[in-house]
Amino acid sequence: MPKRVLTGTVVSDKTDKTIVVLVERRVKHPLYGKIIKRSKKYHAHDEGNVFKEGQTVRIEECKPMSKLKTWTVVEAVDAHRAPEAHAA
Numbered sequence: 844m845p846k847r848v849l850t851g852t853v854v855s856d857k858t859d860k861t862i863v864v865l866v867e868r869r870v871k872h873p874l875y876g877k878i879i880k881r882s883k884k885y886h887a888h889d890e891g892n893v894f895k896e897g898q899t900v901r902i903e904e905c906k907p908m909s910k911l912k913t914w915t916v917v918e919a920v921d922a923h924r925a926p927e928a929h930a931a
C-alpha cells in the first residue's frame with residue numbers, strides 16, 4: 844500500500860525537530876453544491892530543523908514517532924513551479 848503524500852504550508856516551527864503543516868482541500872458542499880475549503884493541521888518530523896514558517900512543503904505518512912507525529916517532511920515545494928502532476 845503506497846504512503847499518502849500531502850502538500851501544505853508550515854504554520855509553526857517552534858518545537859524541536861517538528862513542524863506543523865496546514866493542508867487545505869476543496870470540497871463540494873453536499874446540499875448546496877458550493878465549493879468550500881476544509882483544512883487540517885498535521886505534525887511532521889523535520890530532522891534538521893530546516894523548514895521555516897510560511898514555506899510550502901510535501902509531507903509523507905510514516906510510522907508513529909510520538910502521540911501526534913505520524914508524518915515526515917519529504918521536500919520543500921517551490922511556490923512558483925508548476926506541480927509535477929501537470930508536467931507528467
